[in-house]
Amino acid sequence: MKITFIGTGAGSSLGLKRVKSSILINDKVLLDLGPGAELRLEDMSTHPKALFITHLHVDHFNGVFDYLVQRKIRQIPDLEIYSTKGFLEVLNSYIRVGNNISAKVYESDLPRGKIDDMEIYSIQACHSIYAVSYIISDGNTKVLYTGDTKEPCNTILENVKDVDLIIHETTCVNDCSAWGHTSIKQIFELFSNKRIIATHIPVEIEEKIISFANNKILIASDGLSLNV
Ligand SMILES: [Zn+2]
Ligand SMILES: [Zn+2]
Numbered sequence: 001m002k003i004t005f006i007g008t009g010a011g012s013s014l015g016l017k018r019v020k021s022s023i024l025i026n027d028k029v030l031l032d033l034g035p036g037a038e039l040r041l042e043d044m045s046t047h048p049k050a051l052f053i054t055h056l057h058v059d060h061f062n063g064v065f066d067y068l069v070q071r072k073i074r075q076i077p078d079l080e081i082y083s084t085k086g087f088l089e090v091l092n093s094y095i096r097v098g099n100n101i102s103a104k105v106y107e108s109d110l111p112r113g114k115i116d117d118m119e120i121y122s123i124q125a126c127h128s129i130y131a132v133s134y135i136i137s138d139g140n141t142k143v144l145y146t147g148d149t150k151e152p153c154n155t156i157l158e159n160v161k162d163v164d165l166i167i168h169e170t171t172c173v174n175d176c177s178a179w180g181h182t183s184i185k186q187i188f189e190l191f192s193n194k195r196i197i198a199t200h201i202p203v204e205i206e207e208k209i210i211s212f213a214n215n216k217i218l219i220a221s222d223g224l225s226l227n228v
Contacts, residue, residue, distance in 0.1 A: 001141040002026050003167075004225040006044075007037035010171050010181075010202040011059035017203050018222055020059040023145060023167065024048060025136055029115050031145050038063035038070075040222065047076050050115045052122075053083040054147025055131030061087065065094055068101035080104045082111035082120070084130055126153035128180035135159060141228050143167065148200065150177040151186045165228050166191060169200035170219075173208050184212045192216070195228075 003025060009018030020034020022041070030051040033041070035058070041048075053061045064081070071079060081087065081103045088105045095101060106113065110132060112121035117139060122132035127148045133156055134145045144160055145167040151157075160166050168191065171181035187198060199220040201209055210219050 001136075001138050001143060001228050002225065003143070003165075003228055004044075005197075005199060005220040005222060006030075006040045007032075007034050007063075008199045008201055008220045008222050008224075009034075009036075009059075010169075010200045011057060013201070013203040015203065018201060018206070020063065021147075021200060022063065023199070025143075026118065026138065029118055029120065029136065031134055031136075032060040032147065033063040033067065034059045035062045038067035041067065042070060047071070048079070050080040050082065050113060050120075052111060052113070052120055052134050053081065053087060054122075054125070054134065054145075055084055055127060055129055056086050056090070057129065057131075057148065060147065064103075065091075065099070065101065068103055069099065072100055072102070078102055078104050080106065080113070080115070082106045082108070082113050084111065084132060085109065123155045123159055125149035125156065126151070126180070131180075133159070135163065141165070143228065146182075148180060149182060150180050151182045151190055157190070160191070160194060164195065166194055166196045167220075168196055168198055170198035170209060171200055171202060173205060173212055184209045184217070187217060188212075 006022035007019040019036025021032040022037030023031040125131040144163045
C-alpha cells in the first residue's frame with residue numbers, strides 16, 4: 001500500500017511548512033483534505049476517486065472546495081465524498097451562493113465504501129466533536145488513520161490490534177486531552193510496540209515533538225511517501 005502524506009499540520013499550524021491534514025492512499029483515496037493540501041495535491045497532478053472525511057473541523061476538509069472547482073474546470077469526473085453528517089449542508093451553501101461545483105456525497109455516522117480493491121470503513125473516535133477514524137485495507141495491508149482523537153479511546157485501542165500501521169494524530173508533547181487530542185507522550189505509552197507514524201503536528205512545537213520521539217516514532221512531514 002502506497003501512503004503519501006500531503007498535509008501534516010495541526011489546526012494551529014501557520015504557513016506552508018505543514019499544510020493541514022491530508023493523506024493519499026494508492027493514489028486513489030484521500031483521507032481528509034485540509035486547507036493548503038489541495039494545492040500540494042494539484043502539484044502532484046493525480047486525480048483521486050474518493051475522499052473520506054474524518055470530521056468537520058475546518059483543518060480536515062476545507063481544502064476540498066477549491067479542489068472541486070479545479071476538477072470542474074478540467075472536466076474530471078465527480079469526486080466521491082464520504083463524510084460524517086453535515087458536509088452536504090456546507091457544500092450546498094457554497095453552491096447556493098454561486099459556485100459551480102459538485103460531488104457524489106455519501107453521509108453517514110460511520111462512513112464506509114469500496115474503491116477498486118480498497119475497503120474503507122470507520123469507527124467512532126474520541127474528539128471534541130463527532131469524529132471517526134478510518135481503517136483501510138487493500139487485501140495485503142491494513143492501516144488505521146485516527147483523524148483527531150484523544151487517548152485512551154477504546155474503539156481505537158480495540159481496532160489497532162490487527163493493523164499493520166497506525167497513523168495517529170499527535171498534537172502536543174504532554175497532555176492535550178482537554179481539547180480532544182493526543183500527545184507524543186501518550187503515543188509512547190500506548191503504542192510503542194506497534195508500527196506507528198505521527199501526523200497532525202503543530203509547526204510551532206514540532207522540534208519538541210521530534211526530539212521527544214527520539215527517532216523511535218516516525219514523524220510525518222509534507223511529501224513523505226512510503227510503501228507499507
Ligand atoms: Zn485537526
Ligand atoms: Zn478536530
